[in-house]
Amino acid sequence: MFVKFPEGEAKRTDPTTAGGVVYDAVIVGGGIAGALIAARLGAAGKSVLILDAGPAEDLTLRGYESYLDRFYSATNKDNQSPYPVNPNAPMPRGTDARRIFPGVPDSSAYIVQSGPFATDTTYTRVLGGTTMHWEAKTPRMLPEDFQMRSLYGEGADWPLTYEDLAPYYNEAEYEIGVSADVDDQSYLGITFDDDYVFPMQGLPLSYLDQVVARDVDGMPVELDGVQRELRVRPWPQGRNGVPNPAYNGGEGYVPEGAVSTYQVEVGERCQGNNNCVPICPVQAKYHAGKTLARALQNPQVHLVGQAVAYKVHVDEHTGRVTEIEYRRYDKPDSAHFTTERARSRLFVLAANAVENPRLMLASGLRGSNGLMGRNFMDHAYLLAWARLPEPAGTFRGTNCTGGITELRGGRFRRRQAAFSVDIHNDGWGWARGAPMSDLADLVDAGGRYGESLRQGLVDRVSTQLLLAFMVEVPANPSNRVTVDPAYTDHLGNMRPILTYDIPDYTMRGVAYARQLSKRIFARLGAEDHTQYDPSFWGYAVYGGEGYEIRGGNHLAGTHMMGHDRSMSVVDKDQRSWDHENLYLVGGGSMPTVSTSNVTLTIAALSLRSVRAMLDQLAKESAPIRVTSEARAQGLPREVTL
Amino acid sequence: MIETTINDRDDLIKYLHKAMVLEHATIPPYLTAYYSIHPTTNSDAAHIIRVVAVEEMLHLTLVANVLNAIGGTPDLTRPDFVPSYPTYLPDGERDFVVDLRPFSPEAVETFCKIERPALAPDGARLMPASSTATPSLVTSPTREEMRFYSIGEFYAEIIEGLQVVAAQEPDLFCGDPARQVRPEYFYSGGGQVIVVSDLNSALRALEFIAEQGEGLDGGIYDKEEELAHYYRFRQLHFGRYYQKGDSPHDAPSGPRLDIDWDAVYPVKVNAKLADYPVDSELAQVARDFNAEYFAFLGLLDTAFNGKPSLLLDAIWYMFRLRDGINRIIRNPLPGSGGLHAAPTFEMPTAVDSAPGASRGTDEAARAVAR
Amino acid sequence: MTPDALEDFLSLSVDLTAFERTDLLGTGLARQYLAKVRDACGEDVVTALLEAHRAARTEAAEDGARPDPQRLDRALRHRIFSEERLGPVARNVIKLWYAGTWYGLPPEWTDSYGAQPAAETSTVTAASYQEGLLWRAIAANPPGAKAPGYGAWARPPAIEDRYLKGRSHDRTG
Numbered sequence A: 001m002f003v004k005f006p007e008g009e010a011k012r013t014d015p016t017t018a019g020g021v022v023y024d025a026v027i028v029g030g031g032i033a034g035a036l037i038a039a040r041l042g043a044a045g046k047s048v049l050i051l052d053a054g055p056a057e058d059l060t061l062r063g064y065e066s067y068l069d070r071f072y073s074a075t076n077k078d079n080q081s082p083y084p085v086n087p088n089a090p091m092p093r094g095t096d097a098r099r100i101f102p103g104v105p106d107s108s109a110y111i112v113q114s115g116p117f118a119t120d121t122t123y124t125r126v127l128g129g130t131t132m133h134w135e136a137k138t139p140r141m142l143p144e145d146f147q148m149r150s151l152y153g154e155g156a157d158w159p160l161t162y163e164d165l166a167p168y169y170n171e172a173e174y175e176i177g178v179s180a181d182v183d184d185q186s187y188l189g190i191t192f193d194d195d196y197v198f199p200m201q202g203l204p205l206s207y208l209d210q211v212v213a214r215d216v217d218g219m220p221v222e223l224d225g226v227q228r229e230l231r232v233r234p235w236p237q238g239r240n241g242v243p244n245p246a247y248n249g250g251e252g253y254v255p256e257g258a259v260s261t262y263q264v265e266v267g268e269r270c271q272g273n274n275n276c277v278p279i280c281p282v283q284a285k286y287h288a289g290k291t292l293a294r295a296l297q298n299p300q301v302h303l304v305g306q307a308v309a310y311k312v313h314v315d316e317h318t319g320r321v322t323e324i325e326y327r328r329y330d331k332p333d334s335a336h337f338t339t340e341r342a343r344s345r346l347f348v349l350a351a352n353a354v355e356n357p358r359l360m361l362a363s364g365l366r367g368s369n370g371l372m373g374r375n376f377m378d379h380a381y382l383l384a385w386a387r388l389p390e391p392a393g394t395f396r397g398t399n400c401t402g403g404i405t406e407l408r409g410g411r412f413r414r415r416q417a418a419f420s421v422d423i424h425n426d427g428w429g430w431a432r433g434a435p436m437s438d439l440a441d442l443v444d445a446g447g448r449y450g451e452s453l454r455q456g457l458v459d460r461v462s463t464q465l466l467l468a469f470m471v472e473v474p475a476n477p478s479n480r481v482t483v484d485p486a487y488t489d490h491l492g493n494m495r496p497i498l499t500y501d502i503p504d505y506t507m508r509g510v511a512y513a514r515q516l517s518k519r520i521f522a523r524l525g526a527e528d529h530t531q532y533d534p535s536f537w538g539y540a541v542y543g544g545e546g547y548e549i550r551g552g553n554h555l556a557g558t559h560m561m562g563h564d565r566s567m568s569v570v571d572k573d574q575r576s577w578d579h580e581n582l583y584l585v586g587g588g589s590m591p592t593v594s595t596s597n598v599t600l601t602i603a604a605l606s607l608r609s610v611r612a613m614l615d616q617l618a619k620e621s622a623p624i625r626v627t628s629e630a631r632a633q634g635l636p637r638e639v640t641l
Numbered sequence B: 001m002i003e004t005t006i007n008d009r010d011d012l013i014k015y016l017h018k019a020m021v022l023e024h025a026t027i028p029p030y031l032t033a034y035y036s037i038h039p040t041t042n043s044d045a046a047h048i049i050r051v052v053a054v055e056e057m058l059h060l061t062l063v064a065n066v067l068n069a070i071g072g073t074p075d076l077t078r079p080d081f082v083p084s085y086p087t088y089l090p091d092g093e094r095d096f097v098v099d100l101r102p103f104s105p106e107a108v109e110t111f112c113k114i115e116r117p118a119l120a121p122d123g124a125r126l127m128p129a130s131s132t133a134t135p136s137l138v139t140s141p142t143r144e145e146m147r148f149y150s151i152g153e154f155y156a157e158i159i160e161g162l163q164v165v166a167a168q169e170p171d172l173f174c175g176d177p178a179r180q181v182r183p184e185y186f187y188s189g190g191g192q193v194i195v196v197s198d199l200n201s202a203l204r205a206l207e208f209i210a211e212q213g214e215g216l217d218g219g220i221y222d223k224e225e226e227l228a229h230y231y232r233f234r235q236l237h238f239g240r241y242y243q244k245g246d247s248p249h250d251a252p253s254g255p256r257l258d259i260d261w262d263a264v265y266p267v268k269v270n271a272k273l274a275d276y277p278v279d280s281e282l283a284q285v286a287r288d289f290n291a292e293y294f295a296f297l298g299l300l301d302t303a304f305n306g307k308p309s310l311l312l313d314a315i316w317y318m319f320r321l322r323d324g325i326n327r328i329i330r331n332p333l334p335g336s337g338g339l340h341a342a343p344t345f346e347m348p349t350a351v352d353s354a355p356g357a358s359r360g361t362d363e364a365a366r367a368v369a370r
Numbered sequence C: 001m002t003p004d005a006l007e008d009f010l011s012l013s014v015d016l017t018a019f020e021r022t023d024l025l026g027t028g029l030a031r032q033y034l035a036k037v038r039d040a041c042g043e044d045v046v047t048a049l050l051e052a053h054r055a056a057r058t059e060a061a062e063d064g065a066r067p068d069p070q071r072l073d074r075a076l077r078h079r080i081f082s083e084e085r086l087g088p089v090a091r092n093v094i095k096l097w098y099a100g101t102w103y104g105l106p107p108e109w110t111d112s113y114g115a116q117p118a119a120e121t122s123t124v125t126a127a128s129y130q131e132g133l134l135w136r137a138i139a140a141n142p143p144g145a146k147a148p149g150y151g152a153w154a155r156p157p158a159i160e161d162r163y164l165k166g167r168s169h170d171r172t173g
């Protein structure tokens, strides 16, 4: 059941030789977006070259386990703790976040943050991308999320509707391998094809969820004159559960196992390791390495790793992209690199919503309307935590099995942001470093040892409840990614500079979320322990109250899609308005993040764009001119494609 | 060709019961070797053994499906279901014994013998049981004097017998379909559960078991293109992975595989409760483990007797057993000259399993009750 | 390392953690932990700690019987936890067993008794995190290891009854 990564593939393609080939497509980034597109284009008989910034190592079980060992041995088990530091392709780290003081950008970490709001949002630059450590919640967007401007006068409208995307959601759920039940997921206008079932059955709710549900199910909430009842609902999950025998008209579904160059039997059913973030020890959780390995089984699909895209070259006259110049570092721990180039008929940037605009801006391509990098979005997380009257158990199950979704949509979005609520199975870990912080406190300050310590741990840890409110942030052109030659990394790449503020619209949702959390706790008879620390890096004051706001890791918006080329960067196929053979794919294309974790939508959009790419490849036969550098190398002047 | 030893449904049922004993008998040795490996070391070897052990569970399930399909009643709780180690394999292979021993070249050697391909020296599937053989471990359940050279031959006999009996008894497959374990309840790395309802599916299930153990038609891979168990263990012997194109006669030519024979707890071979200091905390832990292990078999028994969804619970049990084995194996065994303790897999006596005998059993009992 | 020191260390650790000897040995890390404490605090401190513990047990035992729990608690507080040099080390030993991490000693301690080269916060081995007793105390698995199995999370946690103090949840679930 393993996914075979062809042995030696990560080093097989010689960059210089590849530079002499004109591929059908060059894809920058081997995350979920890039890998899906590579697999589909390859399957359609197209030649593909993937460039990825991560280390050029085959994906093997042994390599994966070295991530695990690094995680086990780390004293600080943050999101990036399994992944080696790589100065040639640096990554932001949750622990980087610092409070930003007006006028003083924080450039101490990879992302230069000019504020005013500091964020701990992260992504990973290894083969497989950020899905290596995603949590794998896979909700669909609501139909209304695609029409925010026309319905509620906030944010932007999509050039697509839910119905347009629905078939691709089905496909994305297949590719990721989603466990969920249609009954649970049909709400607020989300509909499914008549006989649709998810590839695998929904994961059971945790005991903690059930305890919360006992009191929360049926809780009335009135907002903007509309009455609704809350209920605890299971999340759809990109992890292996019980295959649904009814899938695909009774064909069933065979879950995908771990990736390796040699036969391994890992990656079966989720075992409840409670470690989906930062790394699932058994690869029960989907990661894009699985898709990447499958893509690379096709001999038409090539990969060059340690390849950090440096510049997108454009033909001044036609606006078409002619090549991608990249820096290929010799080793992760050495700054030595060679400059290489990749050429193709189509170019696809799939490096994520921060790296895509960073690369475009570093190439001097701000866009004819100056929108490149603007409208950066993410989710704003507000946490609220309390102690339940009985031990319901923490640190059991996946990181999160259930949540509350009734406030994802509704008329109230005219005024304030919507949110979804996660019931965390890992106690106050995210907010206050439980359970290690409780242990230290009980032992060092509480004088506990022996039996009284064991009792104290049950009393303090097994009763913890943490609700995470994932609040939407609408597009705003002044939230943006920029570059500045003053800030470069080891390889000379310009680093992303992030300017980000949380709008009042979102803060109104935040304030409402906090009030709702108090009501929920009261209904549960739980003791509210939420306290927001004014010295916290993400402390934000609204309406006289202060809140700790955290980053959502759901990067979006920086190359937004639209109907109108003057108001957007890409069209509904994620094709650049300015550069007709360039596609910018991923969260950056999304005009709204609304209240769904972005990756399922990224996958659906990617799958949808493949069709446009294939159409374009089929249609285009015009000769293109190659750049002067290529001429200097004695390559032919004209390449007829 | 020799005359078949399976003539009717009863013979078949006897053989399938024996097959369940056989499939299970390999699990304690694999578990002992697997958990004797120091944590976070010997990853390659640990994976190989772990997966084979999981697949033996799959085989056990498949045999139960065949047995249920022909109206038999799986029984994992009778006193002789778990052998006393060292033991011969229940199919009568007499040139080696199976021990509970730590991961070592000897253990790998035994594992290879357990999974060896069907290649009886003189081409005969059944051989006369040697005169020195212990009589308690019979071979052919219907012919006391006969034994098999390998598991493959043992299954070949069942497969042939099944065809013979199916031809004679049109209602052979009269079992209640609700007793079948379906793929939803069990999936592991290699292979899926096959639901058995007729001769065809029964043959597929049994052929799958044989192939997964020893390879297909003398090749190293089975139909699913998975490496057969025998060859997986051979990789440990050679320190290299096989890859496509390798032949059974040559050494593997795939990526290197690292083994550190020293990163292993030196557990006592075939430990018995009698080796533990009387009344010690450690002896109690070992007894608790046995109680849990037999409770686990009891749960499997219930699952195979009409409650297939309990297999999901059985997995939790296995994971708990894993923690128990690990705990025991890391304890030195007093008075053994530096060896470590090991689970004994002995059937608990009434006294051992008395309620409240210890915290461990208490927890186990509660877990079952839920 | 003498076998006696290991025995004494186990005896101390049983009292500090309320886990049984077999549980402690069952982590496979008792030796490494003792060595870690030695490297981080020095031989003298370890010897003094083990001696103080022996003395506490003797004091709490009437005429060679098993120590009386209340008297043992008092003796441990007086002889160890409140002791300037031994208190922080004993607390660190508890955390070592529970978390698998050696936490750096407070600066007051290192100022008075000197810093050893191995004194900073560190995990002992990759396995030590997985063997933390904390997880067993709350009937959970260390995130990323020792998984309990699919769906086990839907059942109530198997916390021992004596720690539930009657707040026992509905076990019929």
Ligand SMILES: Cc1cc2nc3c(=O)[nH]c(=O)nc-3n(C[C@H](O)[C@H](O)[C@H](O)COP(=O)(O)OP(=O)(O)OC[C@H]3O[C@@H](n4cnc5c(N)ncnc54)[C@H](O)[C@@H]3O)c2cc1C
Pocket (backbone or CB within 6 Å): A028, A029, A030, A031, A032, A033, A034, A051, A052, A053, A054, A079, A122, A123, A124, A125, A126, A127, A128, A129, A130, A131, A133, A134, A135, A136, A137, A138, A277, A307, A308, A309, A310, A350, A351, A352, A353, A355, A359, A552, A553, A554, A555, A585, A586, A587, A596, A597, A598, A599, A600, A602
């Ligand atoms: C802690 C955490 C939890 C999350 N949980 C969820 C969740 O539950 N649900 C959900 O939907 N989403 C979740 N996400 C978000 C999700 O991981 C991302 O949305 C998704 O992985 C984005 O995929 P991508 O392919 O667009 O980009 P990425 O996965 O970031 O891949 C980009 C790839 O491009 C490569 N690259 C980058 N720069 C360059 C360059 N200059 N040259 C060449 N290659 C380059 C990188 O190496 C990488 O392989 C989570 C994220 C985090 C961090």
Ligand code: SF4
Pocket (backbone or CB within 6 Å): A239, A269, A270, A271, A272, A273, A274, A275, A276, A277, A279, A280, A281, A282, A283, A284, A285, A397, A398, A399, C147
């Ligand atoms: S709960 Fe565990 S097994 Fe399941 S996906 Fe998360 S880390 Fe993997």
